[in-house]
Amino acid sequence: MQALTIQQDAIVHLYESLALPKPDLKSLDHIRDLRVATAGHPTRQDRPKKRPQRAHFTSQATLGDSGWEVLKVEGAGQHVFRHVLIPSLGVEQEEYILALIRKE
Secondary structure (H helix, E strand, O other): OHHHHHHHHHHHHHHHHOOOOOOOOHHHHHHHHHHHHHHHOOOOOOOOOOOOOEEEEEEEEEEEOOEEEEEEEEOOOOEEEEEEEHHHHHHHHHHHHHHHHHHO
16 A cells, blocks of 8 residues: 555655646545555544544455555444455556556
């Protein structure tokens, strides 16, 4: 997850160094958010005060080459399990960034 975040930062820095307009990475925000939720600051994220607090827990028993399970608990007590598929996130990001580079 950290490598994907670093890659996003690197493409922004590359564009800046070439004096190109900042690339639009909004469609990759979910990858960065997932990294923060699962590995960066899993129990608290910067959220607007209007939104309920939430916490994230990584199930260490599910860690594997393809990913892992994450439990998200919303402020209202709602529990949501999500399987984080690292290979699919990597492919998604690679395809998006290559398309950006090819446009320039």
